[in-house]
Amino acid sequence: MSTSSSDIAILGGGISGIIAALELEARDVFPTLYESSDRLGGRVKTDFFDDIPLDHGFQVLLTAYPEVVNYLDLSTLDLHYFRPGAYIFGKDGKVELIGDAFRDPSFLWPTIKANAASVLDKIKLLAEQRRISGLSVEEIFNQPDQSTLESLYSKYSERFINQFFKPFYGGIFLEKELQTSVKQFEFVFHMFANGYAALPKGGMQSVIDQLSSKLTKTKVLLNHKVTIEEVKDRHDKVIQTFAEKDQKWHGTEVFYFELPKASRYSEKLKNVIGLFPESNSVNSIHVLKGRNTTILSASVIGVSEDSDRLEGLIREEIQTRSGIEPGKLIKHYKIEKALPVISEMRYNPDSLEVDPAILRSGDYLLYPSLNAAMCSGRMVAEKALQN
Ligand SMILES: Cc1cc2nc3c(=O)[nH]c(=O)nc-3n(C[C@H](O)[C@H](O)[C@H](O)COP(=O)(O)OP(=O)(O)OC[C@H]3O[C@@H](n4cnc5c(N)ncnc54)[C@H](O)[C@@H]3O)c2cc1C
Known part of the structure; x- marks a missing residue:
């Protein structure tokens, strides 16, 4: 050699x-x-606004990734963990919270009450969580191929798919119709079930x-x-x-707004992602808090020809559905080549x-x-x- x-x-x-x-x-x-x-x-890149890391596109580190465990010393990354659930800011103005009550019992009651999923959906989700978290990654990738959407339709109601799976997994795949392979879906689901989604204090970089x-x-x-x-x-x-x-690539845009004042959700969205089902502008939001500033990160699936118009739509949608008033735009990233279409x-x-x-x-x-x-x-x- x-x-x-x-x-x-x-x-x-x-x-x-x-x-x-x-x-x-x-x-x-x-x-x-x-x-x-x-x-x-x-594609992993971070800028800073004061002490707040602004990643070029919303991405998270899944702590259960086998290669992450192999290569990274997570203890020195000062990880900020997301709770295993999501707020759903519905089109009708209703806000619901759903999540994995086994790992975070405070999700139990809101999840039982949530209308985004039927009782059958919730039972099925628990069964699927057991099944998928017990599979090996090789088993996941060796199964017959179909789209994520096809697979979900065989298990869950259309309402649950539209209210939760499309914005949550659409935001991960960066495509709204969940045409991505069920292999990728079950791989990510498996990683969520066996670990946490986290952001290093200094951003993904x-x-x-x-x-x-x-x-x-x-x-x-x-x-x-x-x-x-x-x-x-x-x-x-x-x-x-x-x-x-x-x-071929899937793209995304992310807008970082200053939050001039605290709102009902600005604290909660530090640890839980907020989803905007059936939206033509924003797909998800979360909050980043620094020493002196609080920033709202708003992510979009796909890229638009007119980012100024998109910003206006995002502001309106966030305010109408969540009551949060996005303040000054701090930074905007448009990433045309974010995830390869495979x-x-x-x-x-x-x-x-x-x-x-x-x-x-x-x-x-x-x-x-x-x-x-x-x-x-x-x-x-x-x-x-x-x-
Ligand atoms: C917005 C966004 C969100 C994401 N979310 C997640 C997530 O939540 N979880 C997750 O696991 N993954 C996520 N990803 C995917 C993850 O970032 C990528 O899978 C990973 O970074 C790909 O690494 P890579 O080395 O394969 O490719 P790249 O990072 O694309 O590296 C290729 C490199 O080649 C360089 N290059 C290109 N052409 C040339 C040339 N001619 N000569 C020399 N150098 C060249 C480029 O500058 C680049 O540095 C996300 C990606 C994006 C963009």
């Missing part, structure tokens, strides 16, 4: 590229990592900072947008971690190698998630060292 610093090139410094570099370093192979932007992290601080011998070249063709003569092997141009989801990649000298990794090869990005990074490094 060679230990030259230029033997293996990694193109792209997102999670997958960083993990690949860490795995190579662990075996005394020191790659060159080319990253087109001015920082590592790829803390994950990148923790991982990249462990890179000691990788040669990191920022602001280097390169193609395989351009670098392949300089290296024995090239690992490309980003998708090709024809990859027709065939896999847990383990079977085509990392394009030819013996060119390999691929990235979430777009498996299923969209941090876990997949980490897993593919680990596996591509192992593959690169095999031959």
Whole structure:
């Protein structure tokens, strides 16, 4: 095995590229990592407003992800946990709270009372929670494929699907009609049932900072947008971690508003996400609290041509349904390429190698998630060292 610093090139410094570099370093192979932007992290990126982290798009760390457990020291990320439930701000002005009463008993009574789900829905959900949390991820990914919506229709009422599943999982898949594979749905459901959704105090970029601080011998070249063709003569092997141009994507927008005054829900939405079913503008909201400022984060599924108009609609919808008055717009991110559209989801990649000298990794090869990005990074490094 060679230990030259230029033997293996990694193109792209997102999670997958960083993990690949860490795995190579662990075996005394020191790659060159080319990253087109001015920082590592790829789609995981955070800015700050005072002491409040503003992630580029709402994303959470699921603590049960096997690769997260493997690679991250969660104890130093100062995690802020979401409670396992959601407020539903209905179109009719009614607000309901539903959640997992087994893990958080304070959800019990509001969930029993909630009209968003029938009694049968609630019983079915408990049964599904037992079933899915008991499956292995391999079993989840090996099942016959169908859309999440098809699978939900065979189990729950239309009302429950519209009031809860569409805004909750639509916000995770970044598509409203839940056409995403049931494999991704059950994978995420399994992770929610077996762990927590959390945000590091320093935003999602803390994950990148923790991982990249462990890179000691990788040669990191920022602001280097390169193609395989351009670098392949300089290296024995090239690992490309980003998708090709024809990859289709789901997009999202997130608006961060200052909250000038406290409202009935501004405290509660610090730990519980708020859903807006059947909305054409905002899909979900939550609150971020700093030393001197409170910020409302409002997420949208898809991207709009007219963000100013969208902002107006969001303000109106939030105020009408929740009574919260969004104040000054602090920041707005429009992310057109947030999650790759994947027709065939896999847990383990079977085509990392394009030819013996060119390999691929990235979430777009498996299923969209941090876990997949980490897993593919680990596996591509192992593959690169095999031959
Ligand atoms: C808004 C949003 C919400 C999300 N929510 C969640 C969530 O809640 N939970 C979850 O698990 N996952 C979530 N994800 C997905 C998660 O962020 C991704 O799965 C993960 O970051 C993908 O990492 P990657 O390394 O595969 O790809 P990327 O992060 O896309 O990395 C590819 C890298 O390649 C670089 N690059 C591109 N072209 C070139 C070139 N020519 N030369 C050199 N470098 C190049 C890019 O700049 C980038 O840094 C979300 C993503 C977004 C955007």
